[in-house]
Amino acid sequence: MNETLSKILGGKQGAIGLAILAAFIMIVLPLGLDPFRLGLIGKYLTYAFVAVSLVLLWGNGGILSLGQGIFFGLGGYGMAMFLKLEASDPVSTAIQSTPGIPDFMDWNQLTALPWFWEPFKSLPLTILAILVVPTIFAFLIGYAMFKRRVGGVYFAIITQAIALILSILIVGQQGYTGGVNGITDLKTLLGWDIRSDSAKYVLYYVNAGLLIACILLSRYVLSSKFGMLLLAMRDKEERVRFSGYDVSNFKIFIFCLAAMISAIGGAMFTLQVGFMSPTFIGIVPSIEMVIFAAVGGRMSLIGAVYGTLLVNFGKTMFSETYPELWLFLMGGLFIAVVMFFPNGIAGIYEKYAKKVPFLRKLSEETPKAKKAEAIPAAPVETKEAGVKA
Amino acid sequence: MSNTDFVLAVEDLTVSFDGFKAVDKLNMYIDKNELRVVIGPNGAGKTTVLDLICGKTKSTAGSIKFKNRELTKLSEHEIVRAGVGRKFQTPSIYENLSVYQNLEVSYPKGRGVFGSLFFKRSDEVVAQVYKIAKEIMMEDILHTEAALLSHGQKQWLEIGMLLMQEPELLMLDEPVAGMSAKERDQTAELLNRICQNRSVIVIEHDMEFVKKIAHKVTVLHQGKILAEGAMDKVQANEKVIEVYLGH
Numbered sequence: 270m271n272e273t274l275s276k277i278l279g280g281k282q283g284a285i286g287l288a289i290l291a292a293f294i295m296i297v298l299p300l301g302l303d304p305f306r307l308g309l310i311g312k313y314l315t316y317a318f319v320a321v322s323l324v325l326l327w328g329n330g331g332i333l334s335l336g337q338g339i340f341f342g343l344g345g346y347g348m349a350m351f352l353k354l355e356a357s358d359p360v361s362t363a364i365q366s367t368p369g370i371p372d373f374m375d376w377n378q379l380t381a382l383p384w385f386w387e388p389f390k391s392l393p394l395t396i397l398a399i400l401v402v403p404t405i406f407a408f409l410i411g412y413a414m415f416k417r418r419v420g421g422v423y424f425a426i427i428t429q430a431i432a433l434i435l436s437i438l439i440v441g442q443q444g445y446t447g448g449v450n451g452i453t454d455l456k457t458l459l460g461w462d463i464r465s466d467s468a469k470y471v472l473y474y475v476n477a478g479l480l481i482a483c484i485l486l487s488r489y490v491l492s493s494k495f496g497m498l499l500l501a502m503r504d505k506e507e508r509v510r511f512s513g514y515d516v517s518n519f520k521i522f523i524f525c526l527a528a529m530i531s532a533i534g535g536a537m538f539t540l541q542v543g544f545m546s547p548t549f550i551g552i553v554p555s556i557e558m559v560i561f562a563a564v565g566g567r568m569s570l571i572g573a574v575y576g577t578l579l580v581n582f583g584k585t586m587f588s589e590t591y592p593e594l595w596l597f598l599m600g601g602l603f604i605a606v607v608m609f610f611p612n613g614i615a616g617i618y619e620k621y622a623k624k625v626p627f628l629r630k631l632s633e634e635t636p637k638a639k640k641a642e643a644i645p646a647a648p649v650e651t652k653e654a655g656v657k658a
Numbered sequence: 659m660s661n662t663d664f665v666l667a668v669e670d671l672t673v674s675f676d677g678f679k680a681v682d683k684l685n686m687y688i689d690k691n692e693l694r695v696v697i698g699p700n701g702a703g704k705t706t707v708l709d710l711i712c713g714k715t716k717s718t719a720g721s722i723k724f725k726n727r728e729l730t731k732l733s734e735h736e737i738v739r740a741g742v743g744r745k746f747q748t749p750s751i752y753e754n755l756s757v758y759q760n761l762e763v764s765y766p767k768g769r770g771v772f773g774s775l776f777f778k779r780s781d782e783v784v785a786q787v788y789k790i791a792k793e794i795m796m797e798d799i800l801h802t803e804a805a806l807l808s809h810g811q812k813q814w815l816e817i818g819m820l821l822m823q824e825p826e827l828l829m830l831d832e833p834v835a836g837m838s839a840k841e842r843d844q845t846a847e848l849l850n851r852i853c854q855n856r857s858v859i860v861i862e863h864d865m866e867f868v869k870k871i872a873h874k875v876t877v878l879h880q881g882k883i884l885a886e887g888a889m890d891k892v893q894a895n896e897k898v899i900e901v902y903l904g905h
Contacts, residue, residue, distance in 0.1 A: 458752040494777035497763050507814075508750040511712060512764050513823060514736035522771045 276633040277489045285570050287484065288434030294477050294574075304466050311473040311541045313581040314480055316341075318534025320561040321480070322527035322574035325487050327559070328495065330523045331503030332420070336428030337558050339435055339529050340403040342550035344532025346439075346446075347402060349545035350386060353447075354461075372454070377444030384446075390423035399536045400529055407528030411521035418517070420506075429552055436551035451546025455539065463540055476537045483530050484570045490526065491570075499523060560603045566615025575614055622644060661726045664712070665690050665857045667826055673710060673721035680706045682881040683720070688827070693853040694887040695860045697904050698878035704861045705747065706877070708829045711859075712744040713737045724827060727741045739769070743825035747832050749812035753805035757815060758795055761787045762805050764819040773777045786822060794818035794848065810841040814848070821852060828852070834867050865893075865903070877902060 276283040296311055319337045327333050359368040365375040370382050388394040395655070416422055439446045444648065447453070462468055488498055502509045503518055508514045539545045548554065557580075565576020580602070588595045612614055667690040670697040673681045681703045688694055695772055696704050709715040711722055713734040722889055730735050738744075752760050755872040765786060768777030791797040799807075804815060833849070835844045842864070849858065849871050862868050868875065868889065875892045877884040879902070885895045892898055 490775065493775050494763065495766050495771065495774040497755065497759055498752055501763055504752045504754055505750050507714075507746070508819075509732050510751070511714075511738055511744050511746075512819065513735050513766060513769055515735045515770075517734075518771050519774075525855055 277485050277492070284355075284482070285489065287481070290484075290571050290574060291477075292479055294480075295338060295474065299470070299473065304469060307473060307584065308469055308541065309378075309581075310388070311316075311469070311476055311577070312538065312557035314476055314577050315534040315538035315541065316558060316561060317560040317574045317577040318483060319531045321483055321487060321570055322568050322576045323559060323562035324567055324573045325490065325499075325522055325530075326527040326607060327562065328569075329491060330520065331499075332520060332524065333425045333559070334428045334524070334527070334555075335425045335559060336430075336555050337527070337550075338550045338552075338555035339428070339432050340407060340528040340531035341535035341538070341554070341558070342435065342545070343398045343403040343406065344491070345539045345545040345549060345644045346452065346534040346536030347395055347399040348406070348427075348539040349452035349455060350389040351392060351540065352458060353452045354382075354386065355646070356454055356456045358650055371452070371652075373447045373450070373452075374444055377459075379444045383445050393452035399532055403528045404525045407525045411524040413516075415517035415520040415524075423430070429555065432550060432555045433552055436547040436549070439547040439550065446544075449547060451544055451652075453464065453544040455543050458540065464543060469541065469616070472541050473535070477543065479533055480574065483533065484574075487570050490523075495519070497520075535568055535590060539618065557599070560599060560606075561594065562613075563603060564607050564613050566613030569615030572613055572615030572618075580594040580615070662723070663690075663726060664688060664723075665692075666723075667723040667726075667857075668707075668711070669721050669723075669887075671707075671722060673706060673711060673715060673718045681710065681879050682882060684881070684884075686883070688857050688859065689853065690857060691853060693849065693858045693860065693871055693873045694876060695872040695874075696878060697862060697868060698884070699867075699900065700879075702878040703881040704878050706789045706830055706881075707815045708831055708859070708861065709735075709743060711829060711894075712742060712745075724817055735769075738825075740825070741824075741826040743820035743823055743828045744819055745813075745816050745833060747835070748879060749809065749816050751804045751807075751812055751815050751819065753803070755804055756800065757791070757802050757804055757807070758787060758800040760815055761818055761822055762845055763859055764822040766823045775817060790818045790821050793821060793851070795844065800898070810837045810845075813837065814845070817848070817852075822868075826857070827857050831861045832863065833860060834862065834864055842867055843870075 274449060276285065294314065299307055302310065309472050319341050322337060322340075323334070353371045357369060357371045360367045362370070362372065364376070365372065367375055367380045370379065376381070388398060401632070410428070414420075414427065419427065440449045442448070457463060463472065490500070498514065498519060502519060506516055535545075535549070538549070561577040562573045562578050563576070565574065566572030580599070582600070584595060587598060606613055612619070664687045666686070668684055668686040671684040672679060673679055679897040684707065686707075696707065699706050699838065706715060710717050711729065713729065713732060713736075717730050719732075724737075724740055724742060727740060729740070729742070732740065752763065755763065762779070762783060763784050767783070787800075788797060791800055794817060796811065796814060798819065799811075804812070807815060817833065830849075834845050836843060845899065846867060849860065860871065872889050874887060875889050876886045877892055877895075877898050884901065885892050885898050893903065
């Protein structure tokens with residue numbers, strides 16, 4: 270049990286890093302920022318789920334998905350459909366020709382709720398759908414690609430194409446999906462007004478808690494034999510295959526897990542921001558998420574969160590003053606990170622932490638701790654067996 | 659084909675790439691605990707034969723039976739699980755992992771997705787890692803990151819990773835390429851030790867090394883067997899001298 274705990278926390282340094290992150294997003298930011306700014310941070314932190322998923326998938330597994338927006342969007346839409354149905358009760362939609370269905374359906378001459386909206390009348394089913402639908406979708410994509418050994422650039426391009434197709438599909442099917450405007454005017458969750466300041470605080474903390482939980486889950490996966498195999502596959506896929514592992518199954522699993530984590534972020538986005546639209550699914554958001562992970566450090570779960578916050582903070586700053594320059598700046602940032610800091614902020618931290626006395630103390634303790642953890646001492650029986658042999 | 663006592667029975671094995679027959683109606687039988695060396699000029703089809711046995715390349719015709727089990731229909735990981743290990747020509751190890759981790763990750767338990775998620779490092783695993791590390795003369799450098807190893811050590815590590823799985827048939831593609839004279843001797847000793855309880859197929863060019871290890875030699879030429887038998891007989895064979903060994 271103790272071993273599992275230390276695995277999840279990532280040893281002493283891992284636990285300290287996580288505690289600092291938790292304190293930063295759960296104490297420092299809420300105390301230092303007004304509700305509007307904190308709302309922005311809450312929104313950014315939902316993207317951090319996707320960045321964390323990319324650390325698993327891309328950083329450790331070497332599988333670059335340029336379509337994580339798909340899963341963020343599916344999660345977000347799942348939540349939005351539930352909230353929209355709650356906001357569309359017969360009383361408040363009495364002026365529609367068909368009361369009781371979402372307003373955009375009424376505008377598009379739909380007279381009954383489509384069948385796939387039915388499960389979203391129930392919150393438990395909605396939560397289940399948020400977790401399961403993106404995972405199944407990822408499984409289908411993963412099964413089709415990884416079993417045929419499609420990888421690398423081809424995988425990236427295909428996921429990108431699927432993201433584009435999905436966003437076009439949503440825009441095109443306005444009556445069923447709300448079209449290009451997305452699903453808007455979301456008001457309450459089981460009668461609880463999600464637009465009030467107090468609700469925003471509660472949702473912010475739920476979001477932060479879920480993010481930490483996802484990081485812990487990811488830590489467990491990465492510290493298991495599965496995590497070691499991911500690194501091995503990234504390095505020498507053939508060797509792993511010829512060591513008796515069905516490589517495709519491992520890739521499918523990590524892709525599904527990354528999809529599920531992204532979907533949780535999407536659902537929290539809808540709750541905090543109050544709408545969901547196809548602009549969060551397509552090509553640009555999917556690539557932006559990769560940049561967040563790259564800036565934070567694609568091998569570092571915690572770095573990914575800081576990277577997300579930093580890039581989005583920069584985006585908000587710059588796009589207020591030079592909106593047309595931001596995309597170029599972001600592209601430049603990505604190129605610069607890849608060329609000069611391939612391990613992002615986390616890499617810079619590790620390189621320079623040793624020069625700061627306080628930080629040095631922290632980082633000096635790790636290598637020893639890591640080694641002691643990674644390599645158990647020789648068992649006594651072996652030595653005897655060796656002598657006999 | 660009928661069942662045999664051979665560990666490996668290759669019969670009428672053929673593979674053609676766009677009409678070019680890289681391996682042409684090959685027949686080869688490997689005994690229990692035998693160390694067979696396959697030699698031949700470049701392009702003779704040596705590596706292709708290993709690729710066919712381990713499933714990397716699919717055969718066009720013929721059969722490969724491992725302990726009377728047909729391998730041609732199995733996928734790569736199933737062939738490994740049946741007990742066939744393959745070492746690649748260039749050392750193929752996980753550079754970002756330590757020597758210990760390289761060995762542990764090759765341990766044949768927790769091979770499924772969920773098995774690996776809940777894999778526990780038992781005393782048995784640790785004991786096996788130390789046993790193999792001793793075998794490949796690397797027990798003192800378990801902590802070292804594999805990327806920092808010398809070329810020869812990388813070759814040994816890969817052999818060690820295969821030994822972790824206790825394969826009944828081990829296939830090594832040029833295991834001493836790029837090694838110093840001393841490392842070659844040590845590798846020869848290592849191979850003689852590990853073929854005590856398993857069959858080994860080695861592809862090699864270095865004739866001095868072949869003499870040290872081979873029980874039997876097979877000479878391949880243009881996808882066909884040119885000669886087969888004890889080393890001195892093969893060396894004296896006129897055809898072999900003509901196409902491969904030179905005068």
